[in-house]
Amino acid sequence: MSDFSFRRDWITKPIFRWAQHVLPSLSDTEREAIEAGDIWWDADLFTGNPDWAKLLAFPTATLSAEEQAFLDGPVDELCRMLDDWRINWELGDLPPEVWDFLKAHKFFAMIIPKKYGGLEFSAYAHSEVIRKLSTRSVCAAVTAMVPNSLGPGELLLQFGTKAQQDYWLPRLAEAKEIPCFGLTSPEAGSDAASMVDSGVVCRGTWQGREVLGIKLNWHKRYITLGPIATVLGLAFKLYDPDHLLGADDEIGITVALVPTHLPGIEIGRRHLPALLAFQNGPNWGRDVFIPMDHVIGGVEQVGKGWKMLMSALAAGRGISLPSLSAAGVAFTAHASGAYARVREQFHVPIGRFEAIQERLGRLAATAYLLDAARRHTCAGIDHGHKPAVVTAIMKAQATERLRVCVNDAMDIHGGKAVQEGPRNYMGSLYRAVPVGITVEGANIVTRSLIQFGQGAIRSHPYLLKEMQALEEPDRARGLDEFDKAFWGHVGHSIANAMRAWGRAWTGGLFAPAPDAGDATRFYKPLGRYAAAFALAADLALLTLGGALKRQEMVSARFGDILSELYLLSAVLKRWQDEGRQQADLPLLEWCMEDGLATIERRLDEIFANFPNRPTAWLLRFLLLPLGPRRRGPPDRLTQACAAILLEPSATRDRLTVDIFHGSGDEDLARLERAFDLVIKTEPLRHRLHQAQTRDVAKARQQGIINDAEAAALEAAAQAVAAVVAVDDFAPEELSPRRASQGEVLSKAMSRPTAAE
Numbered sequence: 001m002s003d004f005s006f007r008r009d010w011i012t013k014p015i016f017r018w019a020q021h022v023l024p025s026l027s028d029t030e031r032e033a034i035e036a037g038d039i040w041w042d043a044d045l046f047t048g049n050p051d052w053a054k055l056l057a058f059p060t061a062t063l064s065a066e067e068q069a070f071l072d073g074p075v076d077e078l079c080r081m082l083d084d085w086r087i088n089w090e091l092g093d094l095p096p097e098v099w100d101f102l103k104a105h106k107f108f109a110m111i112i113p114k115k116y117g118g119l120e121f122s123a124y125a126h127s128e129v130i131r132k133l134s135t136r137s138v139c140a141a142v143t144a145m146v147p148n149s150l151g152p153g154e155l156l157l158q159f160g161t162k163a164q165q166d167y168w169l170p171r172l173a174e175a176k177e178i179p180c181f182g183l184t185s186p187e188a189g190s191d192a193a194s195m196v197d198s199g200v201v202c203r204g205t206w207q208g209r210e211v212l213g214i215k216l217n218w219h220k221r222y223i224t225l226g227p228i229a230t231v232l233g234l235a236f237k238l239y240d241p242d243h244l245l246g247a248d249d250e251i252g253i254t255v256a257l258v259p260t261h262l263p264g265i266e267i268g269r270r271h272l273p274a275l276l277a278f279q280n281g282p283n284w285g286r287d288v289f290i291p292m293d294h295v296i297g298g299v300e301q302v303g304k305g306w307k308m309l310m311s312a313l314a315a316g317r318g319i320s321l322p323s324l325s326a327a328g329v330a331f332t333a334h335a336s337g338a339y340a341r342v343r344e345q346f347h348v349p350i351g352r353f354e355a356i357q358e359r360l361g362r363l364a365a366t367a368y369l370l371d372a373a374r375r376h377t378c379a380g381i382d383h384g385h386k387p388a389v390v391t392a393i394m395k396a397q398a399t400e401r402l403r404v405c406v407n408d409a410m411d412i413h414g415g416k417a418v419q420e421g422p423r424n425y426m427g428s429l430y431r432a433v434p435v436g437i438t439v440e441g442a443n444i445v446t447r448s449l450i451q452f453g454q455g456a457i458r459s460h461p462y463l464l465k466e467m468q469a470l471e472e473p474d475r476a477r478g479l480d481e482f483d484k485a486f487w488g489h490v491g492h493s494i495a496n497a498m499r500a501w502g503r504a505w506t507g508g509l510f511a512p513a514p515d516a517g518d519a520t521r522f523y524k525p526l527g528r529y530a531a532a533f534a535l536a537a538d539l540a541l542l543t544l545g546g547a548l549k550r551q552e553m554v555s556a557r558f559g560d561i562l563s564e565l566y567l568l569s570a571v572l573k574r575w576q577d578e579g580r581q582q583a584d585l586p587l588l589e590w591c592m593e594d595g596l597a598t599i600e601r602r603l604d605e606i607f608a609n610f611p612n613r614p615t616a617w618l619l620r621f622l623l624l625p626l627g628p629r630r631r632g633p634p635d636r637l638t639q640a641c642a643a644i645l646l647e648p649s650a651t652r653d654r655l656t657v658d659i660f661h662g663s664g665d666e667d668l669a670r671l672e673r674a675f676d677l678v679i680k681t682e683p684l685r686h687r688l689h690q691a692q693t694r695d696v697a698k699a700r701q702q703g704i705i706n707d708a709e710a711a712a713l714e715a716a717a718q719a720v721a722a723v724v725a726v727d728d729f730a731p732e733e734l735s736p737r738r739a740s741q742g743e744v745l746s747k748a749m750s751r752p753t754a755a756e
C-alpha cells in the first residue's frame with residue numbers, strides 16, 4: 001500500500017465501509033460459480049460501448065477435413081440406423097447395433113484428446129454432430145451428448161491427476177467404460193450444493209489392502225446414462241470427523257469416480273423422462289468404500305468439487321443443449337414450411353393464410369438467430385474462452401425459443417403432429433422440450449438468477465474487482481484495490497451515463513456503426529441499448545445492492561436484455577460472415593426488430609417496477625424518454641420470412657443446412673418429396689384453376705392437361721396424402737394388458753394405412 005493518498009484515505013475509505021454493507025454478499029458456492037470460466041463478448045456488452053470491429057473480426061467457427069468427414073460418414077450412417085418410434089415405443093432403448101456403432105466410432109469420445117484415443121473434436125464439430133443427430137433422434141442425440149458434457153471425461157481432462165487421466169481416458173475413449181454424472185438428489189435440485197449425499201474419510205479395504213478412503217452414502221436421481229453406466233462421477237459432501245486429512249470436520253463438496261459394480265450400489269432402475277427412451281434413472285449407494293485416489297484430482301482436490309463443476313459447466317452449457325435446440329428449430333422450420341405448402345384447406349395451401357405465416361415467419365427467423373448464436377458461441381469456445389455468462393444465456397434462450405417454435409410447428413401441423421405413431425415426426429421433439437428447459441440449470445433460475453445476477457458481477461468491468469477488494473482479509477490492501485476499482489467505476493459510469501443519455505435522446509443517431517451494408521442501421525440502436533443496459537445495471541446494483549438477488553423479476557428482465565444484446569450481435573455477425581446475403585435480409589431484419597422491441601419492453605417494465613422510484617424516474621427520463629416506440633417486426637416482414645420456408649431457395653437451404661433429411665419412405669424425406677412434387681405441379685394446378693375445375697380426370701378429358709401432366713398431378717396428390725396420413729391402432733393394440741408391446745407395435749408399424 002502506498003504511503004498517503006487523500007483520495008483513498010479521506011474519500012474512498014468511508015465509501016469502502018459503506019459498500020461492505022451494500023454490495024451483494026456472496027456465499028462460497030455463489031463465489032465459485034461467479035469465478036468459474038471467463039468473460040468474453042458479454043464483457044464488451046457490459047461496457048456499454050461494444051467494439052463492433054472486434055465482433056466482426058472474430059474468427060468464425062470452421063470444421064477440419066477430418067471433422068467434416070465424420071459428419072458425412074459415421075454421423076450420416078448412424079442417422080440412417082435410427083428409428084425414433086421403434087426406440088421410444090418398441091424397444092425402450094437404442095437398439096444394440098446402435099450402441100455398438102456409437103462405441104466403435106467414438107461418439108462418446110469427442111472431447112477426449114487423440115493421445116488418449118479420443119476424437120479431440122472442436123466445440124463446433126461436437127456441436128454439429130449433436131445438431132445433426134438431434135434432427136433424427138432426440139434419444140440418440142442425448143445419449144451421445146452426455147459423455148461429452150459435464151461428467152467424468154470433462155472433469156478428468158480439467159482436474160484429473162496424470163495417473164487418473166492415463167487410466168480412465170483411454171477406457172472412456174474406447175467405451176470400455178460408460179460414464180454418467182450424479183449431482184441431483186431428491187433434496188437438492190436447482191440448489192444442488194445443498195445435497196445431503198455424504199462421504200466420510202476413513203480407512204477401509206481395497207483390493208485386499210487397507211487404505212485411506214471414503215465411505216459413501218447417497219441417493220441420486222434423474223441421472224442420464226445412469227442405468228447402464230459403469231462409472232459414476234459422484235458429487236457428495238465430504239466429512240472428516242477423525243481428522244485423517246486435516247483439522248477440518250467438514251471438507252465440502254467433492255467429486256469422485258465410483259465404479260458401479262462395487263458392493264452397496266443399487267443402479268439400473270429407470271425413469272421415463274417425457275416418455276423418451278434415453279437411459280435415465282436413480283441410483284443409491286450404502287456404505288460404499290472407495291480409495292482416496294478415486295477423488296478426481298486426488299486428495300488435493302477434496303472440497304473443491306463445486307468449483308470443478310462450475311468450471312466444467314462454463315463451456316459445456318454452451319454446446320449440447322443449444323445445439324439440440326438450434327437443430328430442433330431448424331427442423332421445425334423446415335418441416336412446417338413444407339407441410340404448410342402441401343397441406344390444403346379451404347382449397348388453398350394453409351401456408352397462404354396470414355395467421356399461419358405469422359408462425360412460419362417466427363420459425364424462419366428464430367432458426368436464423370439460434371444458429372447464428374450457436375456458431376458464434378462455439379467459435380468463442382474454440383478460441384479458448386469459457387464464457388460462463390454467455391453459455392448460460394445460450395442454454396436458457398435456445399431451449400426457451402425451441403419451446404415457442406415447437407408449439408408453432410405443432411399448431412401448423414394440427415392433428416398430424418398430435419397423433420402419435422411412426423408417421424409423427426414432431427412428437428419426440430415436443431416431448432423433449434421440457435427436458436432441455438429443466439437440465440443444466442432449470443430455465444427459471446437461470447434466467448432470473450444467473451444470466452444477470454451472476455452476469456452483472458462477472459462481466460462488469462469493475463464490480464468483481466470491487467467485491468474482491470471488499471473481501472480482502474488484508475484491509476489496507478483491500479482499500480488500496482477498492483480505491484482503484486471504485487474510481488475506475490465512477491469514471492466509467494459517468495462516461496456511460498453521458499453516452500446512454502446522448503444515444504437515447506438522438507435515437508442512437510451518432511452511435512458507432514461499421515460499414516455493414518443493409519445491416520449498418522441496426523448497429524446504432526444496438527449500441528444505444530448496450531449503453532442503456534450498462535447504465536441501468538449500474539444504478540440497479542448501486543441502489544438495490546444485495547437485494548437485487550431477491551428481486552428476481554427485475555433481474556430476469558435485465559437478463560433478457562443482456563441475452564438480446566448477445567443474440568442480436570451474433571445475428572449481425574452471421575450476416576457479415578455469410579457475405580451479406582441479400583436474400584437473407586428479411587431474416588436479419590425480423591430478428592433485429594423483434595429483439596430491439598423486446599429490449600425496449602423490458603426497459604419499460606424495469607422502470608415501471610423498479611423499487612427505488614426516483615432512480616426509475618431518472619432512468620426513464622435518460623434512457624426511454626418517449627416510452628417504448630418499437631412494435632416488433634411489421635407483418636410484411638413476417639410474411640417475407642414465411643415465404644422463405646414455402647419455396648425452395650438458397651436461403652431455405654442455408655437455414656436448414658446439415659439437418660438429416662432421411663431417405664426412402666421416411667417422414668422428412670416423404671414430406672420433402674411431396675413438397676417437391678407440389679412445387680413442380682403448381683403451374684398445372686394453376687391451369688386447372690383457370691379452367692375452374694379441380695377434377696384431374698375431367699381436365700384430361702377436356703384436353704386442359706395431357707397424360708403426363710395428369711400423372712404428375714396424381715403423383716403429387718398421392719405424395720401429399722402419404723404425408724397427411726396418420727397412424728391408427730386397433731384397441732387391443734393399445735391395451736395396457738398387451739403381452740408384448742414390441743410385438744404389437746411392430747405389427748402396427750408394418751400395417752398399411754388408408755393412404756397407401
Ligand SMILES: Cc1cc2nc3c(=O)[nH]c(=O)nc-3n(C[C@H](O)[C@H](O)[C@H](O)COP(=O)(O)OP(=O)(O)OC[C@H]3O[C@@H](n4cnc5c(N)ncnc54)[C@H](O)[C@@H]3O)c2cc1C
Pocket residue numbers: 180181182183184188189190191221222223224225273280435438439440441442443444445446448449552
Ligand atoms: C431428463 C433429465 C435428465 C437429467 N440428467 C441429469 C444428470 O445426468 N445428472 C444430474 O446430476 N442431474 C440430472 N438432471 C437433473 C437436473 O439438472 C435437475 O432436474 C435440475 O437441476 C432442476 O432440479 P429439480 O428438477 O429438482 O427442480 P427444482 O430445483 O425443484 O426446481 C423447480 C422449479 O423451481 C425453480 N427454482 C428453483 N430455485 C429457484 C430460485 N432460487 N429462483 C427462481 N426459481 C427457482 C426452477 O427453475 C424450477 O423451475 C436431469 C433432469 C432431467 C429431468
